[in-house]
Amino acid sequence: MAHAAPATDRVLHNYFRSSSAYRVRIALNLKGLPYDYVPVHLTRNGGEQFAPAFRARNPHALVPVLNDQGHEIHQSMAMLEYLEEAYPEHPLLPSDLGDRAYVRQLAMLIACEMHPINNLRVLKYLTGTLGLDEAAKTAWIHHWLGLGLAGLEAELSASPRRGQFCFGDTPTLADCCLVPQVFNAKRFALDLTPYPTVTAIVDACEAVPAFQAAHPSRQPDAE
Amino acid sequence: MAHAAPATDRVLHNYFRSSSAYRVRIALNLKGLPYDYVPVHLTRNGGEQFAPAFRARNPHALVPVLNDQGHEIHQSMAMLEYLEEAYPEHPLLPSDLGDRAYVRQLAMLIACEMHPINNLRVLKYLTGTLGLDEAAKTAWIHHWLGLGLAGLEAELSASPRRGQFCFGDTPTLADCCLVPQVFNAKRFALDLTPYPTVTAIVDACEAVPAFQAAHPSRQPDAE
Numbered sequence: 001m002a003h004a005a006p007a008t009d010r011v012l013h014n015y016f017r018s019s020s021a022y023r024v025r026i027a028l029n030l031k032g033l034p035y036d037y038v039p040v041h042l043t044r045n046g047g048e049q050f051a052p053a054f055r056a057r058n059p060h061a062l063v064p065v066l067n068d069q070g071h072e073i074h075q076s077m078a079m080l081e082y083l084e085e086a087y088p089e090h091p092l093l094p095s096d097l098g099d100r101a102y103v104r105q106l107a108m109l110i111a112c113e114m115h116p117i118n119n120l121r122v123l124k125y126l127t128g129t130l131g132l133d134e135a136a137k138t139a140w141i142h143h144w145l146g147l148g149l150a151g152l153e154a155e156l157s158a159s160p161r162r163g164q165f166c167f168g169d170t171p172t173l174a175d176c177c178l179v180p181q182v183f184n185a186k187r188f189a190l191d192l193t194p195y196p197t198v199t200a201i202v203d204a205c206e207a208v209p210a211f212q213a214a215h216p217s218r219q220p221d222a223e
Numbered sequence: 224m225a226h227a228a229p230a231t232d233r234v235l236h237n238y239f240r241s242s243s244a245y246r247v248r249i250a251l252n253l254k255g256l257p258y259d260y261v262p263v264h265l266t267r268n269g270g271e272q273f274a275p276a277f278r279a280r281n282p283h284a285l286v287p288v289l290n291d292q293g294h295e296i297h298q299s300m301a302m303l304e305y306l307e308e309a310y311p312e313h314p315l316l317p318s319d320l321g322d323r324a325y326v327r328q329l330a331m332l333i334a335c336e337m338h339p340i341n342n343l344r345v346l347k348y349l350t351g352t353l354g355l356d357e358a359a360k361t362a363w364i365h366h367w368l369g370l371g372l373a374g375l376e377a378e379l380s381a382s383p384r385r386g387q388f389c390f391g392d393t394p395t396l397a398d399c400c401l402v403p404q405v406f407n408a409k410r411f412a413l414d415l416t417p418y419p420t421v422t423a424i425v426d427a428c429e430a431v432p433a434f435q436a437a438h439p440s441r442q443p444d445a446e
Binding site for chain 2: 059060061062071073074075076077078079081082085086097098100101102104105107108109111112113115116117122125129130132136139140143147148150151154155
């Protein structure tokens with residue numbers, strides 16, 4: 001791993017269950033880049049992401065934050081693109097222009113159109129400010145997950161670009177985003193039966209050690 | 224414009240007020256790339272994005288969709304990255320690795336953490352399924368806009384990379400995303416006084432013809 005710096009030059013401020021942190025852990029592992037894990041607990045102590053020291057790193061008070069050899073980045077999709085540019089070995093984007101757009105389209109669909117609507121702070125607003133009960137909260141989560149997964153299933157099942165993974169037989173940025181999103185769906189007990197193409201891809205990913213090592217249950221702050 | 228194909232080789236399926244379509248219009252204009260405008264009305268006829276012909280293009284039933292010389296892409300951030308790779312003239316990303324991460328971080332923050340939570344379909348769920356009244360809907364919109372803009376203001380006002388625009392004195396992907404988001408905030412009558420750095424950047428952008436021509440009020444389907 002010619003590109004890998006000593007672990008102390010790369011820090012990921014992290015929360016084991018954060019879907020966006022999970023994406024970045026997968027990408028780091030796929031590229032063989034070691035990193036130091038600094039836990040930021042999102043619900044303990046009123047949310048450690050709101051502490052002044054963390055806000056100084058990220059005024060948006062969200063995990064993850066990556067510091068790679070002095071480059072500090074606090075948005076997960078920007079991190080993935082940065083890692084791809086800084087460490088081109090083990091590419092997570094194909095080389096062809098159209099293929100790259102296809103992979104990014106899947107990744108961004110998850111990152112923009114699915115994940116944020118079910119993020120912790122949104123759920124807190126629903127149950128706190130709007131006073132929704134657990135059933136209404138779960139209905140919200142399932143609605144947006146189901147809508148996104150139905151779109152992904154239609155898209156992936158019809159795509160000639162799909163292989164064992166979202167694109168061909170090597171994991172890409174799309175798989176880095178898909179696996180955490182489906183982990184989330186399982187956590188919220190969504191029925192995944194209508195999405196066989198999606199679940200087959202996730203199963204293929206979960207057989208890869210880089211994905212396994214990034215799983216929330218394997219992180220130092222896992223509960 | 225050596226790169227620009229005839230207008231008939233480039234189509235943007237569009238809605239004048241869509242924030243994500245507005246982003247792509249700005250980028251196309253900044254790169255001097257002409258395109259055909261195909262309107263997709265998001266509220267008329269029960270939402271033209273749900274029509275089978277449009278769903279065949281984008282199973283997620285969202286605008287915009289770009290077809291550039293046969294490359295069809297249906298996620299706006301993937302389009303912006305594609306345009307940057309396909310038409311490197313008039314770059315919308317800086318050349319330095321850390322600077323690129325900074326610009327993407329701002330762009331993705333808006334695209335992932337701000338825009339989706341206030342998107343039309345989410346607002347419809349709030350007033351429809353959850354039965355929220357207009358005041359509660361506006362409070363929701365203002366909450367998420369305010370949170371995102373406060374983070375952007377803190378970040379931009381402190382950044383040595385900021386110039387007349389988000390990064391230096393040439394518009395980037397960050398400005399392509401910021402201007403439509405602030406247009407949205409104005410539309411929902413959010414008080415922008417607490418965000419002077421953000422509004423100064425938007426004012427600078429709005430003096431640029433490429434931004435002016437992309438404005439919702441200037442589109443063929445504007446109401």
